[in-house]
Amino acid sequence: MSEQRSQNILLWLVAIGFFMETLDATIVNTALPSMAKSLGESPLLMQSVVIAYSLTIAIVIPASGWIADRFGTRKVFFSAILLFSFGSLACAFSQTLSQLVVSRVLQGMGGAMMMPVGRLAVLRAFPNEGFLRAISFVTIPALIGPLIGPTLGGWLVQFASWHWIFLINIPVGILGCIATYIYMPDSRGPERRHFDIPGFLMLSSSMVCISFALDGLSELGFQQATVMMLLIFGLASLCAYWLHARKSTEPLFSLQLFGSQSYTIGLMGNLFARIGSSSMPFLIPLLLQVSLKFTPFEAGMTMIPVALAGIFAKRLATPLILRLGYRNVLVGNTLCVGLAMASFSLFSLSQPGWLRLIQLLFFGTVNSIQFTAMNTLTLKDLETKLASSGNSLFSMIQMLAMSFAVAAAGALLSTFAGHYGFSDEGAYALQAFKATFICMGVITCSSAWIFWQLPPDLKDSSTEPVEAV
Structure with a gap:
């Protein structure tokens, strides 16, 4: 062959x-x-x-x-x-x-x-x-x-x-x-690299404990003391990794990565902005089926406008960044994403279908611009020697944000459902969903403060959309 x-x-x-x-x-x-x-x-x-x-x-x-x-x-x-x-x-x-x-x-x-x-x-x-x-x-x-x-x-x-x-x-x-x-x-690396087992265990423990703490507030039914212990242990493990990486010659992720301002802000912004937006594919189909009695197929079809708008909006980020700069685009667009998510609290059986379609199209558009701008900002200034490690950390943060997003949304949903306490599941669930959408929108809007730390004149004449896969 x-x-x-x-x-x-x-x-x-x-x-x-x-x-x-x-x-x-x-x-x-x-x-x-x-x-x-x-x-x-x-x-x-x-x-x-x-x-x-x-x-x-x-x-x-x-x-x-x-x-x-x-x-x-x-x-x-x-x-x-x-x-x-x-x-x-x-x-x-x-x-x-x-x-x-x-x-x-x-x-x-x-x-x-x-x-x-x-x-x-x-x-x-x-x-x-x-x-x-x-x-x-x-x-x-x-x-x-x-x-x-x-x-x-x-x-x-x-x-x-x-x-x-x-x-x-x-x-x-x-x-x-x-x-x-x-x-x-069957290719292999040119030389056997040392694997940072202590760093891997510290970082993994941190991710697992924080995720369990968030999920423990709802599905797992943990007591508050257990949740607090998990959070403290998770944060302590993260701090321990940071101290370990400072003195290790071959850490899992080098702290040199954070010498780049654009990478640091982009990475942190990705984590917190995605905690809101990554909860939408979980919350919207659930709301439509549990509270609005959509069939599974109808609920799945409802997500198509979000995806299609996202595809058509891919090329909008580059001219916006070239014209307005990263800070203005990301701060303004982050607020738009948060407001779009909060607007899903208007979903109801009496809502006109055309209005729901506009909401979904708008969310898909601004969410696509957000991902492209954040991804490009994060990776654009990475040094060649740090590119592989930086991209790996970036991929990890994306999946971690998805985990935190669903855990946080589930915790809020369970808390609000218990608060409203209606006997009919559909009724209390609708109120709980409305409150959860507003809270997740506020969380996303708050991440705009991270992007505000960017230099106001940061632009890149060679900006190209980056798809993080």
């Missing part, structure tokens, strides 16, 4: 892996009420299904590069697809919420290695000028995954069952394993 054909098959293989991971990050959201009914749980207490997946990816991402260098891209990518497929099968046959959460952790472990290891394989197969074209090709399916995820999930739930949102991964996974074994090059 020619080298050109092998490289083309490699691109398709990595692209499908990217698609599987991003699809499963969103396909579950529309199916949560049906899952809850099947498993005998409350639909308002199902966020752990989403958190388990995104948090696991955030934890494993820092180790994925070292694992690929140590064992080779072919073995690791093959194992990642196999583990992801096995986790999908386990999800489909889960009989309890606990079993489903454990299965989602297995899925996340596989998914966490698919994307960075696939990107690494493409980098080594297409060096220099060929890499940009290759990585652009493989990231297109990763952008399509979130677009069709909610709708496909709703369609499968309504016309088959929620089990099929996981079972569809099995044939793809089998073909992926075969193709990986035959076509994936």
